[in-house]
Amino acid sequence: MNASIRTFLKEEDGVTALEYGLLAALVAGALVAVAGPAIRDFFETLFDALTGMVTTATTPPA
Numbered sequence: 001m002n003a004s005i006r007t008f009l010k011e012e013d014g015v016t017a018l019e020y021g022l023l024a025a026l027v028a029g030a031l032v033a034v035a036g037p038a039i040r041d042f043f044e045t046l047f048d049a050l051t052g053m054v055t056t057a058t059t060p061p062a
Helices: 004-012 014-059
Strands: none
Touching: none
């Protein structure tokens, strides 16, 4: 029992995954802070175009 607990406490795989997760969150946060307006403009243009396409596709011919 003690050997398995010691082995569990020495295991570091979860710590590495946590560090990578925190690093990814930090990079994503910096990216949003730096490129926020450009990202917002891109998605507004994209969704406006998609809305226009859906409206055109679903409007019956006159």
